[in-house]
Amino acid sequence: MRGLSLCSLRLLLALFSLASAHCLCAATARRPSLRRVAAAPLATSAADEQVEAEAEADRLVDAADRLLSETVDALLGDTIVLPPDGITVQPGVMLPPDGFEWATAAGQSAVELTQEVIADKVVAFEEELACSSAERALAQDLAASEGSTTVLDTVLNIFNNVAGAGVLTLAYGMRGVGWVPAFASVVCIGAISGYTFYLVGAACESVGANSFKDLWGTTLGEGTAWVVDGAIVLMCFLSTLIYSTIIGDLFASLLSSAFPAAAPAAGRFLRSGVLLALTATVLTPLCLVKDLSRLAFTSTVGTGAVLATAAVVITRALDGSYAPGSGSALLASLPDELAPCFKGASAWKVDAAAATLFSNLGLSFRAHYNVPSFYASLRERSKRRWAKCCVYAFGLLTALYATMMGTGYALFGEAASSNLLNNFAPTDKLAVGARAATGVSILVGYPLAFKGLYDALRGLCISLAPSLPRRLARVARAVSSEANHAPLVLSLLGAATALALTLTDIAVPVGISGALLGAAVIYIFPALIDGAARRPRPRRVWATRQGLLLLPLGGFLGLLGTYVTLR
Numbered sequence: 001m002r003g004l005s006l007c008s009l010r011l012l013l014a015l016f017s018l019a020s021a022h023c024l025c026a027a028t029a030r031r032p033s034l035r036r037v038a039a040a041p042l043a044t045s046a047a048d049e050q051v052e053a054e055a056e057a058d059r060l061v062d063a064a065d066r067l068l069s070e071t072v073d074a075l076l077g078d079t080i081v082l083p084p085d086g087i088t089v090q091p092g093v094m095l096p097p098d099g100f101e102w103a104t105a106a107g108q109s110a111v112e113l114t115q116e117v118i119a120d121k122v123v124a125f126e127e128e129l130a131c132s133s134a135e136r137a138l139a140q141d142l143a144a145s146e147g148s149t150t151v152l153d154t155v156l157n158i159f160n161n162v163a164g165a166g167v168l169t170l171a172y173g174m175r176g177v178g179w180v181p182a183f184a185s186v187v188c189i190g191a192i193s194g195y196t197f198y199l200v201g202a203a204c205e206s207v208g209a210n211s212f213k214d215l216w217g218t219t220l221g222e223g224t225a226w227v228v229d230g231a232i233v234l235m236c237f238l239s240t241l242i243y244s245t246i247i248g249d250l251f252a253s254l255l256s257s258a259f260p261a262a263a264p265a266a267g268r269f270l271r272s273g274v275l276l277a278l279t280a281t282v283l284t285p286l287c288l289v290k291d292l293s294r295l296a297f298t299s300t301v302g303t304g305a306v307l308a309t310a311a312v313v314i315t316r317a318l319d320g321s322y323a324p325g326s327g328s329a330l331l332a333s334l335p336d337e338l339a340p341c342f343k344g345a346s347a348w349k350v351d352a353a354a355a356t357l358f359s360n361l362g363l364s365f366r367a368h369y370n371v372p373s374f375y376a377s378l379r380e381r382s383k384r385r386w387a388k389c390c391v392y393a394f395g396l397l398t399a400l401y402a403t404m405m406g407t408g409y410a411l412f413g414e415a416a417s418s419n420l421l422n423n424f425a426p427t428d429k430l431a432v433g434a435r436a437a438t439g440v441s442i443l444v445g446y447p448l449a450f451k452g453l454y455d456a457l458r459g460l461c462i463s464l465a466p467s468l469p470r471r472l473a474r475v476a477r478a479v480s481s482e483a484n485h486a487p488l489v490l491s492l493l494g495a496a497t498a499l500a501l502t503l504t505d506i507a508v509p510v511g512i513s514g515a516l517l518g519a520a521v522i523y524i525f526p527a528l529i530d531g532a533a534r535r536p537r538p539r540r541v542w543a544t545r546q547g548l549l550l551l552p553l554g555g556f557l558g559l560l561g562t563y564v565t566l567r
Helices: 006-026 046-076 115-144 151-162 165-173 179-207 212-220 226-258 269-288 298-319 354-365 368-377 383-412 429-467 470-480 482-502 507-533 545-566
Strands: 100-105 108-113
Touching (some): 151 383, 165 354, 165 383, 165 429, 165 507, 179 354, 179 368, 212 226, 212 368, 269 482, 354 383, 354 545, 470 482
Antiparallel strands (some): 100 108
């Protein structure tokens, strides 16, 4: 194409304009996809119809000219110098650009959009328009709302949302870490998490955003909004994997307690059978439901289960049922790998194993992507009232996590499991109650986490489809299509269940989720958003005091935690 002359280019433009105008105006049956976005004409006189037809033809000719100009620019680029002598380009000499085909008109060559690509582009446009309309409607509704929750209600809502199954991993994270640095880590990471939680809410106030994706697009640009969807996809998938693994562990233990004689015969197949049965009969029907508003109560149920588990752990730590040398029946029934062990306990010890604790705390404190909804619902919202909510909520969370970590480690020491409930004897009635409460809360709360994965994956596909090659774009639009709801749900649920069947320990998904995504959501994303939301906007959004502190800290903790988890 570098040999094309300027004359040839002009001739190509003219011929294609004539051919395109004829093709576009002759019969809309040739381009049925274009009719999908045309409005139905009103009844008019014959003269008016003729005038409108001529005007429409002129508009189509102009559209064809613009289309060919963009095509030639795509073929030639902006820096090509055309030689004075020209050549004739024949069909088949070279491949046309993606989405175009060669078409012969008046003995010369031109390019036109294929019917298939036109249909794809119209479908993509309609999907993007529907998505944008829905987001605008939601944003307008939230913006119009003055908020109805008090500071106390907001604090409890944040506590309900953040406190979850992550508390079961904290005693495991303390293995190899001394008491003093462990508690200092909980306090420091809790304080930083609360502060960055506040920064995200303050940014929502500054730019008027009502969702985390909207906040990212407004501050850092729509072109990188796929980063948010990608992070949430990975985070929610790991959450569903962790939940599936815990469901298998807890309900297999409950069955062992209910039928102690049959448990040894079932052996290792008991857990797999329980997980498959619950997935098929409970999780799949719940995940296929599109409207999960009736399951909104599960956050309260989950918090109740967490508090019940904390009560069991504290009670057993105080009554000495698992104290070494106590001779209790509960202690005697534990296998050696789950029996309390304090050989590595220390007051000040710190080594690379501390990265596991940092990662588990990242998983436990991570909920910053929900800040816009909390902030929008706050009555008489202001940065001052939002700061008060963050201080109270994260103060309570820090106290809960420090208590669970300390009492769990005091019970089992270096033998603490990545799921603390696995350490308790199957015959421990208090632990059985805690397992049942936690299992039920995870079972009914699972669809909400899965819905986050489902929505984020569809959003990611919609965001990436326009920039993908045609075949991949078609796959992305198929994934995001409402018509493929059931196949997508079954595929994601099947993948999470298959991986959970192979896992006997949640330490790896917990470590990766807490290290990589915890670092991104708690440290990196809030720092960038805070810098970009400032007025006047700094030239380098990362070069603020908060950015210079949080970005290196997040990067270091994320890389260290991932390395320690995978080594």
